[in-house]
Amino acid sequence: MRYSILSFIIISIITISCSEEKPQKYTRDNDTSLFLDEVRAYYFTTLDSTIYYLNQMDTANSLQKNQSLFLEVRKWYKYNEPMLMAYDYENYLTINGPNLLKVEIDDYTDIKKIEPKSLQVVEEIIFDESPDLQKLHSTLQFLKVRLPFIKKNHIIYRQRDKHQLKLIRDAIVNIAAKGITGFDSPMLANSLKEAAYNYQSISQIITIYKDGFNDKSIYEEWMSNLKETITILEKGDFDSFDRYGFIKNHTNNQLALVNKTADDWGVELNKSRELNPNAENLFSKDFLNLEMYAYQKNASGSKEQIKLGKVLFNDASLSQNKNMSCASCHLANKAFTDGNPKALGIDGKELQRNTPTLTYAAFQKSFFYDGRSDGLENQIVSVVNAPDEFHMDLKEVENVVKADSAYRKLFNAAYAGEISDQNIRNAIANYVRDLASFNSKFDRNMQNIEQSLTVSEIQGFNLFMGKAGCGTCHFAPTFNGTVPPKYNETEFENLGVPANASFTNPELDDDPGLFYPYEVEEKRHFFKTSTVRNIALTPPYMHNGVYESLEEVLQFYNVGGGAGMGLDVRYQTLPPDSLNLTDNEIEAIIAFMKTLTDQQFEPDSSNLEIESLSLNN
Template sequence: MKIFKALWLILPLILINYSCKKTETLPEKTISTTSDSMFNDDIKQYYFQTLDSAAFYIKKIDTLKSLKENQNNLLLSRKWYKRAEPLLIAYDYENYQSMNAPNLLKIEIDDHTDIKKIKPKSYQVLEEYLFGEDTIENKELFRVYNYLQLRIPYIVKNHGILKQRDRHHLKMMRDAIVNVALKGITGFDSPVLANSLTEAIYNYESIKHVLSIYKNTLNETIYKAWLDEIELTIKTLNQGNFDSFDRYSFIKKHTNKQLELINQTANTWNIELSTSRALNPKSTNVFSETFFNKKMFSPPHSPKITEKSIALGEALFNDTSLSGSGTISCATCHIKEKSFTDGNKIALGANGQPLLRNTPTLPYAVYQRSFFYDGRGDGLEGQIVGVTNNKNEFHIDLKTLEENIKAKPEYKQQFDSIYKGKITNRNIRNAIASYIRSLTPFNSKFDRNMQDLENTLTKKEVLGFNLFMGKAACATCHFPPTFYGTVPPKFAETEFEHLGLTKTSDFKNPVLDDDPGLYHPYEVEERRGYFKTSTVRNIALTAPYMHNGAFETLEQVLEFYNLGGGQGLGLDVPYQTLPPTPLDLDDNEIDAIIAFMNTLTDKDYENF
């Protein structure tokens, strides 16, 4: 008994001593610049928690349950999915695209014998089915929710958080911030409920949680600045109404400030974010010329874009010897004073021959992933090949083009300094493309206000931007900051849309445009009438509008969208991607949107 009594007396001391030794042997979690993050397990645990919660509620959806029950469970599941979203975007982008896909048929084509038509099975589709006005068959409803019920556990089992470094987790937060500002708050992925502001809050709650995991690696000042900023951001989103939310102030006051905090955090951790991605990781303004990483939109191993290469490219751009007839150049159709369009309804080629479509603008074209309205061009250099081969345009083979430039001694010194003397058709095309890549000033009135260089926007212009980004749904296709169809936050793909475009602006007697668009060359009926989303930058200078030049004024463009496109006008357009329901924009709202778009004229062209 005395022995047991003695053991009971010393046991607490043994345990305390063991506990202290155990604590002493645990390594302190710190930031590493050379090895896997010590915080991976903590972040992975949070990722699993959010996905497991999303799965829990999605499994409650069943065709045997009432509509109200299914709606409620969808909202609860999506709440947790949105908390997982920043990590999905960063570490499982393919599944993010699948689970967040719009309710549009996806066509994947490898060749004429391998064409896949994939019906979407995403949260967006489920939202439309459960909250939309149309009655959906139980079989179709089951197809979508059953996919999500199976997919989420699959994602957990095959997660991608394995060997991330701390810089990857910081980039994850940065991409989440960019995604909210440029796509999240536009209503892109909540097409029926317009629940975007609340869902942005869930994204920020995840950013806040990840920061709490890293709390001990941040000094008190930066950590407090983060918490204060996120708290204020969430408060701002909570107080907002989708149609009237001030997205201009949100991006200017919150998004850009958060990008500054990302940089401060990187400096504190003494890490460098990767520069091998589409976005410049150090930029602190989404409407700045520095926002994109331009080299990632150029072919690998291309010479650096310099004043010399731009000058050479501009000279070639204006050189008529690039054409077989020796009478036209790139500048013939792409006139600088018109923001590199030509003012014609349909472009005119050699000898005034009408071409197929309207001349597209060139500024900011570098930030696209597809070229020509039907996407047949792969890169700027590839697009130039299409022009040279066209019998109604340059009508010249690449070898002859090369010889024509070699015959001009004034080019020799320039090619010597940039391309080591090699005058090849490839280098000629790269020089022209380099000039086009330089056309990204981001110095319009709107940009200058976003950059705090001036404070000149009127209330109407700010209202126009907010409508463009919200109620009018323009930004669900024309993504800022370029307002092309290249999708944030990765900017890895350019979207194509089917608007049900008419031949003219006569909306009382509408006739559907018959241009097949993406139908060729594979002749997939579900792609007929699809065209690349063009930019609205410098739009005040680029009339007439649309790929067929159907609309002379911006008022006509807005009226077409306001009426719901071709379907809204009563035309038979089975694969239209534009919602056919009217936008219900009044005259003042339309005027405001046009006023905003007029602020997107770059300073380079203001005096023309």
């Protein structure tokens, strides 16, 4: 009964607001939005409704009643989510974060271990066969306090029209890259219906802005598109949903509509963020803002800088023994890996971990498997200083370069003649940043350049982003651990990777991963989520190169990682349950991943570089 009354009130408010005589509203670029009061009222309505149903949940209720109430909580939260994500991102991460312990480390004396108390935690408890009522009680108590706190301490006072448009764009991206993957509905796989709730709120905001459209046909295009999108999501089945068609025909069209709307409203979205506001395709080369991933904010690199970086990348004279370069471990014909289980250092000494691909390395915030560097330029320092790699220091490298007349010529063209360790590192980093072309078969199909994907390849993408759960860690479009919608954080996972390839007698790998340098036990065996782009060219796989084939990798995930094989992996982030993928489904996922090979690495490509250069090239 309460729901019916609440719905009537909302409809009445909207009806009254539409029928009353009001001054004509319009959009503007640099002043507080004239539509803000209505958006704020909708935000409060959806938040109040979330709080209302949440307050009815109690451990004294039957499990069935709590489950029913939780579905109402989730519905109203999902109505609210696009706005919460825009206005209060930190609380968005808290309220609906994954059921995983969070460890925040500032230094050796400031290490925080934060137990999750989110809606995902509630879902996993109340739909479990043996619900933990004590944990449910504490989680509900936290949420019942936090949500009213969020409302009381809101900051929705001076947002401009461009902020509301950014809200819409970020919500669209979040749904495509994370929402429809099942990321935040781990037990129920209710993601499609919840994505429809998100879209209903987008539709409501567009409706609020109806009078702000100068070209009413753009408004009508929005409403038609959103209506169709919501219908498709409401009718969709999680396991069989066509995510490929959804992103291609809905997400990308809506990103184009965001740009048309910005022009119509006379506003310009902020370009100083990782997500490029002008990109109209989730898989276009300009979807992410390369500059925002660069330590020096000199990321694009001129042709001269990239050429110089390529020469430096291949120069073995920059190492102490004069027999090792960056290209020694990163071979172009192997998508800048080396084909070894673990990298080989000076004199062929085996190093600690597998050589990761450098393709798309630019689009992440942490480097090395243990995240010990926070930028490409900094990562280069570690390689130069490592005793088993270059075994040099930056000053020595700088002196080697300064002594070479050919380098002086290249630096004249690239950096106005300034030879410094900073510019040396920047040139190499810019060369690496140039290794992200977004021109694979899959990209070209998503960009409507060609229509060449097979039924199996499309099915593989849909499985990757759905039933198989790959897309909940390998996020589109880079398919690495850079987390949408802000794309400003690189995630790490504990998969329970074994030291041997046996599925019957596995042994847990002893690499500590993120355990060092702070010696936090809860971070042992955690490693950065790498990209699966160009994965067909980069065996063997995992941080220790334990698996030689993609079939083995998929089998590892299918059985539930290390814990699923019976290993004691206390903080494993991968669910230990089987994915129940069939052999045909595994083949389809592999077929999709092979479409992520960039065109320049394809066997018949005339663009394939063999990295062996001289200074005079």
